[in-house]
Amino acid sequence: MRAHEAGALHGEIGHRGPAWLRTPADVNALVPQLWPRNVARADGGALTVAGLDVRDLAAEYGTPVYVLDEDDLRSRCREFRAAFPDADVYYAGKAFLCRAVVRMIAEEGMFLDVCTGGELATALSAGMEPARIGFHGNNKSVAELTRAVDAGVGRIIVDSFAEIDRLTAIARERGVRPKVLIRVTVGVEAHTHEFIATAHEDQKFGFSLAGGAAAAAAFKILDEDVLELRGLHSHIGSQIFDASGFEVSARRVLGLQAQIRDARGVELPELDLGGGFGIAYTTQDDPAAPHDLAKRLRKIVDGECAAEKLAVPHLSIEPGRAIVGPAVFTLYEVGTVKDVDGLRTYVSVDGGMSDNIRTALYDASYSATVANRTSTAEPLLARVVGKHCESGDIVVKDEFLPADVQPGDLVAVPGTGAYCRSMASNYNHVPRPPVVAVRDGRARLIVRRETEEDLLALDVG
Template sequence: MRAHEAGALHGNDAAPTWLPYPSDVNTLIDGLWSRTTRRTEDGAVEVGGVSVARIAEEVGTPAFVLDEDDFRHRARAFRDAFAEAFRPLAGADVYYAGKAFLCGAVARWVEEDGLGLDVCTGGELAVALRAGFPGERIALHGNNKSLAEIRRALEAGVGRIVVDSLDEIDLVDAIAAELGLRAAVMLRVTTGVEAHTHEFIATAHEDQKFGLSLTGNTAFEAVRRVLAAEHLDLVGLHSHIGSQIFDTGGFEVAARRVLDLVAQVRDQLDHTITQLDLGGGFGVMYNTQHTPSTPEALASGIAGIVEKQCHELELEVPHVSFEPGRAIAGPSTQTLYTVGTVKDVRLGGPHHRVYVSVDGGMSDNVRTALYDADYSCLLSGRVSEQQPEVVRVVGKHCESGDIVVKDEYLPADVRRGDLVSVPVTGAYCYSLASNYNHVPRPPVIAVKDGEIRTLIRRETEEDLLGLDVG
């Protein structure tokens, strides 16, 4: 590709069409912030009864600030909504998807609030077990589980291992035989339903690494093999259609296809499958483009879908489970940054872009670079009477793609030392964090009733150097 001169069209001060001009740039937009977030009389944002100014002073920045009341309220809301919607049928369970964000305290909250826990690696399983999470309420996922991970899960008595391939059926059976026990397994099936989401988080279309395809009889063959295995018990079928999904349309098609397999197994293998897991992927509001459904609307809609499809296929309604992660963890957390360089890049004529650099970046939130995600932000340490101006919030890393917020309005007087908060960073931000450029990862703190509690401490340079044993 030939080099060319960078021109004015590479940047300008026009806001994207979806971004509304704010009537008050200091306003906390409903739906973007956790339940206890508000502005105090001095203009600073407060969450869990703790001012961001106090957090910055005591903890430093960047920092993930988790509203404990909000997280636990969302977990209980999903638990209660699905229990109520499926109570007239065969019941429903909710498993928190730990990959969104997991630490010992979160595992304990989830256990106390009556949810199961979905883990997908040995590391996540280790966190759960150290937190004392009951093994029978844990589900282990993963498309390439190691022998050690399978063995540890069986020894811990996990409630189910979600088998992802024909090969894995033999592995789990063999390890269960060595341990002298029977393994409870679910089969993850690929329904061919592609959620309307980013390519890398749509997980039910055929051309991807997860699951056993319903096309070509692979999933049916997997059922037959599990039923024939001496040390396996078939718990049920599992389906997951993707992430950041705002309605129940995709679940309708996916449920029908999975239930078609249930009917095929009943008719051809004389076996009744009594449990169905429809995954999670429920969307959240990252900015004003998004209109997520409530847990109650999701639960009611999916319950109606499952009941209708079972009636048409003359099936008993199975016990159903779901795995929300992002929808619980995401809105509960904001990332607090300190502003450094503010740079107005003039490109000739009227075109320009204001870059607001913060003290974190893609090492604590890679989703903008990885998924082209759109976030919002707010000047959180004070209020301003200045006019709103479209800015791009960027990180400190040596990478042009180190963007935290692509486009948002901040006051025109944003300056070095200001505090800026990015909401809805509780899911897949710390979980995907890295030490790129040897930047230590931020802490995760919980705030509640005016108190600060460290859940995961800030990494230090000593931590990084301690791993370098060359």
């Protein structure tokens, strides 16, 4: 990749330009939108988070380590709640979930969306009020649905006719009336990677709107009158910056709402437009602020309801990445720096695709900085790679680092709160890193580092 092309991916500085226009000051700088809000450089050059030196965090907890700025996460919860005061704001737990985060979002007045029995167990064990939990998933088992019903989960988002039958049988057996939403596949091609676009027709989620399955599911639930149909749900994908997809989705879902009213005389009281709101991984990304999102979505919903002569339903949204993604960075230690025949410099760190699969899976772009010091060395176009036995084990595809980057340096990669720890693996039998929450100059371990003993404990052979 040429230097000017790599500049489009660079996350440390606010301007573009070829390598010869970059200075050591550029490489040392931090762009605020990419980093947790309490991250800064100290006078000596090392990064600090909420007043703590990352070198001290590395010494105490080891590397790799996910570092969570707790006040940043909490402030983003509050911003979404303030932007959507009349809506239910569900934190999408799949982005990252542990008991400490469940407690944080609950304390900030959020609802919680889970999509497996394991996520539900984590939420319940952390004391989350069941009525404030929504349960997603395209293949919920009888055991998962039974647990959700018995726990009193607030709503279940049904995803197939088989699931409607399973849940109806459980409800009849228990003599209860679970509240449900229907997940509608609206046929919107979200402007994102194909693996995280979830509303086009050819994929596993939801009931097709165009094919009539969504309407048939609604009629089935209403006619059987066992489950309480509260509304419709749509989710068009992830890492989305363009509101036009939400506009098309809302128009189509509310059209179905009107169809149900006309056919059965029922106006469903709720509408969930999902989440997927994008964040900044590099300076190319320009996410909308929560109040701007709220203004756009409310205008869309109000306009479509007026057009269909519908009462405006109670709105729900599901931000996950937009809350936890920017609140976390991953701290690595450099082990090897290798120049490959002048073609590229590879900076190898002590983690990789086992703690961040997104670059390999989604061709995701990230930023990076040397975190233990600043440097007066000239910028070097580098690729930050992991320690795994895969040539695709890339953390940051292209980034300008100081030319004197060396073994023992710490490298920090921002924007790793969403889908990094939650999708982490033990590839090559590498234990998964810990998560450390930092607040008011204090650090606490909220997910401990796995050990080799943990790995061997599961090996019963």
